[in-house]
Amino acid sequence: MPVINKCLFPVAGYGTRFLPATKAIPKEMLPILTKPLIQYGVEEAMSAGINTMAMVTSKHKQAIKAHFQPHPEIEASIQDTPKAPLLDEVNHIIQQCNFTYIEQQQMQGLGHAIYTGKALIGHEPFAVILPDDLCTNDDDSVLLQMTKLHAQHPDCCIVAIEAVPMHAVDKYGVIDGELLPDSKNAYRVHNMVEKPTPAEAPTNLSIVGRYILTHEIFAVLETTQPDKNGEIQITDALLTLAKQGKVIAYQFQGTRFDCGSVKGFVEANTFFASKFFSS
Ligand code: G1P
Numbered sequence: 001m002p003v004i005n006k007c008l009f010p011v012a013g014y015g016t017r018f019l020p021a022t023k024a025i026p027k028e029m030l031p032i033l034t035k036p037l038i039q040y041g042v043e044e045a046m047s048a049g050i051n052t053m054a055m056v057t058s059k060h061k062q063a064i065k066a067h068f069q070p071h072p073e074i075e076a077s078i079q080d081t082p083k084a085p086l087l088d089e090v091n092h093i094i095q096q097c098n099f100t101y102i103e104q105q106q107m108q109g110l111g112h113a114i115y116t117g118k119a120l121i122g123h124e125p126f127a128v129i130l131p132d133d134l135c136t137n138d139d140d141s142v143l144l145q146m147t148k149l150h151a152q153h154p155d156c157c158i159v160a161i162e163a164v165p166m167h168a169v170d171k172y173g174v175i176d177g178e179l180l181p182d183s184k185n186a187y188r189v190h191n192m193v194e195k196p197t198p199a200e201a202p203t204n205l206s207i208v209g210r211y212i213l214t215h216e217i218f219a220v221l222e223t224t225q226p227d228k229n230g231e232i233q234i235t236d237a238l239l240t241l242a243k244q245g246k247v248i249a250y251q252f253q254g255t256r257f258d259c260g261s262v263k264g265f266v267e268a269n270t271f272f273a274s275k276f277f278s279s
Pocket residue numbers: 110130133171172173174194195206207208209233234235260
C-alpha cells in the first residue's frame with residue numbers, strides 16, 4: 001500500500017482579504033479560538049499518518065516557521081503554572097514532525113506554488129492542504145479518508161469535493177465525472193474547470209483545499225499554460241491527468257469552513273467556540 005509521507009502547504013499568499021490583520025501576521029496564523037489555522041492543517045496531516053510538512057512560503061511568513069520551533073523563554077515562564085499545558089499540542093507536533101521550507105519568489109497561482117514545492121517532495125505521492133479550508137470531522141479526518149481511497153487507486157490523484165450553491169461555483173475548481181462502481185461519493189473525473197460562471201459550470205461539485213497528487217503532476221505542471229490572469233492552475237494540470245482517467249473526486253464526510261473569507265472564519269470560530277464552551 002503506497003504511504004503518503006509528505007504534505008505540502010502552499011502558504012505564500014498575502015491574505016489581502018483579511019487586511020489590516022494580515023499586514024504583519026500571516027493569514028495562516030490567524031486563530032480559531034487560540035490555535036492558528038496552520039496548526040489545524042498540520043494536525044489533520046498528522047492524523048493521516050504524515051510527518052513531513054513541506055511549506056511553500058515567503059519571506060513575509062517567518063511567524064509560521066517560528067510557530068513550529070521550540071520557544072524556551074515562554075516555556076520557562078509558564079512552567080509549573082496552570083498555563084503549562086497550553087503549549088503541549090504544538091510541542092507534540094514539533095517532536096513528531098519534520099518541517100521543510102522553500103520560498104516562492106512570485107505569486108503565479110496554486111499550480112505554480114505546488115510546482116515550487118517539488119524540491120521538498122521527492123519521487124512519491126504527496127498530500128496538499130490549503131489551510132484556509134478548515135475541515136473537521138468527528139470520525140476519520142478528511143485527509144485520512146482521502147489517503148484510504150488513494151491506497152485503492154495508487155495511480156490516481158484525489159481531490160476533495162463538496163456540493164456548493166450554484167451561485168458560488170465561481171470561487172472554486174468544479175468537476176464533472178461519474179460515480180465509481182459501487183461508490184456513493186467517489187467520482188472518476190472527466191472534466192474540471194477553474195472558477196467557471198454558473199452558466200459554464202458542468203456541476204456544482206467544487207474542489208476544496210485537500211489533494212493527494214501523484215509525482216506525475218510535476219511533469220504536467222511544467223507544460224501547463226498560464227490562464228488569462230497569468231496564473232498556473234492546479235485544476236488545469238489535473239485536467240490533463242483526468243483525461244487519462246487518473247483523477248478521482250471524493251465527496252468527503254465532515255464539515256468545511258472557508259476561512260479564506262471573513263464570514264467562514266467567523267463561522268469556524270463560532271463552531272469551535274460552541275464545542276469548547278459546552279464541553
Ligand atoms: C484554489 C483552487 C480552486 C479550489 C480552491 C479551494 O482556489 O484554485 O480550484 O476550488 O483553492 O479552496 P483559491 O481559493 O486559492 O483561489
